[in-house]
Amino acid sequence: MILKIALLAGDGVGPEVLAQSVKCLNAVEETFNHHFIFKEAPIGAIAIDKNGTPLPDTTLKLCQESDAVLFGAIGDPKYDNDPDAKVRPEQGLLQLRKALGLFANIRPILSHPTLLDKSPLKKKVINGTDFVIYRELTGGIYFGEKKLNEEGTKASDLCEYSEEEISRIAHLAFKAAKGRKKKLTLVDKANVLESSRLWRKVVTRIGESYPEVALDFLFVDNAAMQIILNPKQFDVILTENMFGDIISDEGSVIGGSIGLLASASVGEENALFEPIHGSYPQAKGKDIANPIASILSAAMLLEHFGLNEEAWAVKKAVDKSLKKGIVTPDLRENSQYGTNQVGDFIAHNIVDIEDDTLMNDENIDLGKSTII
Ligand code: IPM
Ligand code: MG
Numbered sequence: 001m002i003l004k005i006a007l008l009a010g011d012g013v014g015p016e017v018l019a020q021s022v023k024c025l026n027a028v029e030e031t032f033n034h035h036f037i038f039k040e041a042p043i044g045a046i047a048i049d050k051n052g053t054p055l056p057d058t059t060l061k062l063c064q065e066s067d068a069v070l071f072g073a074i075g076d077p078k079y080d081n082d083p084d085a086k087v088r089p090e091q092g093l094l095q096l097r098k099a100l101g102l103f104a105n106i107r108p109i110l111s112h113p114t115l116l117d118k119s120p121l122k123k124k125v126i127n128g129t130d131f132v133i134y135r136e137l138t139g140g141i142y143f144g145e146k147k148l149n150e151e152g153t154k155a156s157d158l159c160e161y162s163e164e165e166i167s168r169i170a171h172l173a174f175k176a177a178k179g180r181k182k183k184l185t186l187v188d189k190a191n192v193l194e195s196s197r198l199w200r201k202v203v204t205r206i207g208e209s210y211p212e213v214a215l216d217f218l219f220v221d222n223a224a225m226q227i228i229l230n231p232k233q234f235d236v237i238l239t240e241n242m243f244g245d246i247i248s249d250e251g252s253v254i255g256g257s258i259g260l261l262a263s264a265s266v267g268e269e270n271a272l273f274e275p276i277h278g279s280y281p282q283a284k285g286k287d288i289a290n291p292i293a294s295i296l297s298a299a300m301l302l303e304h305f306g307l308n309e310e311a312w313a314v315k316k317a318v319d320k321s322l323k324k325g326i327v328t329p330d331l332r333e334n335s336q337y338g339t340n341q342v343g344d345f346i347a348h349n350i351v352d353i354e355d356d357t358l359m360n361d362e363n364i365d366l367g368k369s370t371i372i
Contacts, residue, residue: 001035001305002035003068004065005025005039005066005301006039006062007040007072008042008043009040009072010092011044011073011279012073012278013280016287016289016339017072017293018071018072019340022070023344024314024350027348028307030351031351031353032313034310039062041059041063043059043093043096044074044093044279045075052087063096063100063270064270067305068273068304069100070274070297072275072294073279074090074093075278076281097265098143100269101268101269102138102267102272103168103266104135104168104265105135105244105263106135106176106264106265106266107244107251108262109131109133109252110255111127111129111254112319114322115257118256121228125228129234130232133239134172134173135240135245136161136165136239137265138241140159140161140240141157144158146158159242161198161199166199167202169238170202171206177210177213177236178210180235181235182212183216184213185218185235186199186238187220189220189243190217200217224246224250227251228250228253256331257331259289260293261276262275262294262296262300263300264304266304275297277293287340288328288338288339290327291328291342292321299311299315313353317345317353320345320349321342326341
């Protein structure tokens with residue numbers, strides 16, 4: 001398959017983790033005989049410095065002309081601490097999501113058997129967790145009208161949703177649930193918000209076309225509690241933009257590190273794949289950022305194009321790095337492996353899918369491996 005992939009490395013550790021995904025995609029090309037054409041473009045703080053805007057027209061054009069976008073990270077502390085900043089790096093990502101029509105953000109939350117200890121939650125609570133969040137991505141309070149009075153003493157952000165915006169992502173979420181454990185939970189705040197009541201109405205109606213899927217509802221405050229009390233109760237969670245942003249970071253605690261969580265953002269015509277973590281500026285250039293979330297996002301890219309065997313090879317290589325302890329320090333204290341080495345290890349194991357000669361599950365203790 002020939003795929004045109006736009007690479008938007010962005011800020012902070014974005015370039016470092018994205019480089020590991022490219023290594024892995026190169027390994028996939030070599031092993032499965034595909035051709036991926038990569039083109040890079042600036043976005044975020046780097047683009048503001050260079051072009052005065054977080055999303056230059058040329059970047060948007062490249063994304064529109066590509067089959068998929070692989071995204072690194074966005075954000076820079078110099079803007080976070082300046083409430084008066086007129087342009088912000090994050091605007092680049094938000095504008096891009098809107099311009100590409102990426103209305104559904106899909107975030108799988110899984111516990112990994114070898115990382116149960118990394119979560120502050122009890123093993124018995126998280127072991128076996130496997131759910132996916134369908135977060136609406138181009139509507140709600142993120143994109144509603146913003147107001148600030150002249151004195152700068154009063155501000156508001158409008159949360160607005162149309163039936164059409166709700167229904168297109170609801171269909172995707174119900175279809176996903178149909179292929180999984182057949183349960184869909186709508187997370188909202190229908191006891192307070194009019195927009196949430198519209199979500200309930202529309203989702204309930206759409207649910208009638210998916211009789212095999214059990215539909216239930218949770219208020220977001222309760223959902224925030226349930227996700228850490230009993231995450232195994234969930235299969236597909238459907239929710240609006242802001243609630244999805246918040247509960248997906250919460251969900252990452254189950255996996256043991258936010259550095260593991262991948263996501264896909266899809267629309268009618270475009271698709272973008274990005275780790276859910278931020279730009280982690282403290283780690284920039286230190287070769288310590290976990291590249292796995294980015295690599296798993298690349299696996300989601302492959303799945304999006306039906307390259308399931310290829311995606312499986314990537315995930316299997318990631319599993320191997322976790323099992324062998326070839327991981328960055330967020331997953332194993334004092335790990336001697338950096339971002340680059342973990343990327344190399346995973347890419348190598350994609351090429352040599354069956355090559356288990358160097359490894360022996362029984363004989364190599366976690367952390368003692370000297371394979372690289
Ligand atoms: C995310 C991020 C973004 C969001 C930021 C960087 C604008 O937190 O993708 O979850 O809020 O959507
Ligand atoms: Mg977020």
